Amino acid sequence: MTPPLTAQDWLRLARRYYPPGVASHDPDYGDTTEIRSLQEAWREALAHPEPWSEFLQQLRGHFPTAQLMDATVPYQDACRRCCIHLGRAPVGASGTLTTLVACASVLAPVHLVYVNERSSRNGEAVGQVLHFEPPPALSREFTLLEEQFKRTLQTHPLPANLATLRVPDLSVGNVRLGHVTLRDALFTSAPDILP
Numbered sequence: 001m002t003p004p005l006t007a008q009d010w011l012r013l014a015r016r017y018y019p020p021g022v023a024s025h026d027p028d029y030g031d032t033t034e035i036r037s038l039q040e041a042w043r044e045a046l047a048h049p050e051p052w053s054e055f056l057q058q059l060r061g062h063f064p065t066a067q068l069m070d071a072t073v074p075y076q077d078a079c080r081r082c083c084i085h086l087g088r089a090p091v092g093a094s095g096t097l098t099t100l101v102a103c104a105s106v107l108a109p110v111h112l113v114y115v116n117e118r119s120s121r122n123g124e125a126v127g128q129v130l131h132f133e134p135p136p137a138l139s140r141e142f143t144l145l146e147e148q149f150k151r152t153l154q155t156h157p158l159p160a161n162l163a164t165l166r167v168p169d170l171s172v173g174n175v176r177l178g179h180v181t182l183r184d185a186l187f188t189s190a191p192d193i194l195p
Helices: 007-015 033-047 050-062 136-153 182-186
Strands: 067-070 079-087 095-105 110-121 124-131
Touching: 007 182, 050 067, 050 079, 050 095, 050 136, 095 136, 110 136, 110 182
Parallel strands: none
Antiparallel strands: 067 079, 079 095, 095 110, 110 124
């Protein structure tokens, strides 16, 4: 059995796909060895869509009344991502839309599950909260997603203490140098932006 990766191993992995010391808005950012490696990881993932398709199909069976959407943005994020909208306030009404978000990294066999709660008043967005730990009311759904990831995609959750570990010399998406976390690098730098 392979020993678990250390924090330094994870940092080295992130640096294989994003150029250290180069801001993402720098004109040379996209023409680096690291970004070419990220693009190659995406080409490989897109060449084998079957596991992700099977994962989505399984989720549709587990959440038959929810609106399930594939929110994957190849080459922009470092993960495949789907949204499971558990309820929606009627158009023009007030309420909270609770969305489970399931992400599978294309860079390592790890996944992330989180909840996005968007509040509206009279049809206008008024707030948003992200939960990276399972809220008690959704613990069953989190467990179900964790099991489905392991069974269908053979991934494991990225531990919370590593997810928030800073990679200070990287820039990812709109996250500046000094503020990037492993979660940004391995999944998405914009977890709040959903369809």
